[in-house]
Amino acid sequence: MLSYALRRLIIGVLVMFVVSGITFTLTNAAIDPARAIAGEGATSDDVEAIRKSYGFDRPLAARYVAWLGQALQGDLGSSYRQRRPVVDVIMERLPVTLKLGGLALAFALVLSIPLAIAAALRPNSWIDRIALLFALFGQAMPTFWFALLGIVVFSVNLRWLPASGSGTTAHFILPAIALGYYAAPTLMRLMRAGMIDVLASDYIRTARAKGLSEARVVLKHALRNAVLPVVSVAAVQFGFMLGGSVVIETIFAMQGVGYLAWESISLSDLPVTQAIVLMISLIYIVLTLSADLLNAWLDPRIRIG
Template sequence: MLGYVIKRLILGLLVMVAISAVVFGLTNSAADPAQAIAGEGASAADIEAIRVAYGFDRPIVERYGVWLSATLHGDLGTSYRQKRPVLDIVLERMPVTMTLGCLALTFAIVLSLPLGVLAALRPNSWIDRLCLGLALLGQAMPTFWFALLGIVVFSVNLEWLPASGSDTLLSYVLPSIALGYYGAPAMMRLTRAGMLDVLDADYIRTARAKGLRRPTIVLKHALRNAILPVVSIAAVQFGFMLGGSIVIETIFAMQGVGYLAWESISLSDLPVVQAIVLLTSALYVLLTLFADIVNAWLDPRIRLA
């Protein structure tokens, strides 16, 4: 098990190095850092002076090496606009995004697992078709449209929930549902497919022949093996929710990392954009590593392979 974890950890580090190179290259080629610092009304001489002062005139490979070294020491740079350390700015907004992501993932799991199990227990029935229809609707419906629909119904017409902000727990209800409903269909279909395969296995027939109760067979024997791919997809979906929260946070005016990313892109604040993409990617890699470890713990065949 330890060897398996070490291999996955080394692979994750290599992925992060590749991501850092891509992020630095794209952000520095998409906009001129000197122009972003100087502002729109700056003269050519001022822009050139800033370029020399900040070292933007040096080769991009050399600049990447300096930036990567500083990043490894915990220095993600200084915001061009706020003149503050980037790490402090991102960490101030992180609790909102993490809370939103955790609540959205919880909603997706609570919705998808029971529907997937129920659909597998009644294949080709109206219950199965209803569950698949809900999954198809969630996959096809744009997140921003579902969020706006929720605001119109529950905030404007019924006045049950807040339409914006992140001050109270109620403010997270609509954003979490809008973000989580998009991730639920994939987990529901995987749960259904896994349960259908497992329910036809020999050990399930043996459990039935021994006279075990149906809830015990479904929850203890079948679901444990059917849930293996769901663990992996849940980690992936959580990463997507954190990285894709920019739309939801913008619609609901939530001061999270997603909204900060939108502000930084609009203002060409490149250090903040680099830090957000890098930290989100690192969290995504860690989630994938965690999912692999959990799967290896649940199924010894994975780590033995």
């Protein structure tokens, strides 16, 4: 188990390096950092002066190595716009995004897993049809529209929940539901299909032949095996929620990382953009690593090769 975890960790670190290289190259190719700092009214002499003083005239590879050296020490540079360390700018926004993503994932799991089990126990029954209908709506409905619908019903008409901001937990309820409902159908379908497969397997028949209660057969013997593919996908979904909640954070005016990413890109704030991409890839790597470890813990065939 330990060597398995170590192997996965080393691969994760290598992926981080590759991602950081690609990010650095692409952002610097897309935006001229000197021009971005100088602003729109600057003369070309000003731009050249900035280029020299910031060291942007050095080769890309040399700049990457310098940036990487600092990044490894926890220094991701300073924001061009806010004139403060990038790390501080991101750390300020991260809690909101983490809370939103966590709540959204919890909502998605709590909704989809029980529904999927109920549907898989009786395929083609009314509960199965409701589950599939629910999944269809979730997949077909754009997140922003569902979010606006939520605001109209629960904030404007019923006045139960706040429509914008991220001050209290109440502010997180609507965005988390909107974001979670987008992720839930995939998890639900995957869990349902896995459960139907597993319930038809020989070892479930064995469990029944042993005279175990139906609850034990389903919740112990079937669930453990059916949940495996769901774990990996849920991890990726969670990464998406943390990195890609730009639309939801913008609609609900939440001061999260997604909103920050949108701001930095539109303002050509290179260091912040780079750092966000790097952070999102780090989150993905950590999540897939945890998903792999969780799967190894759940499935002895991975753990003991």
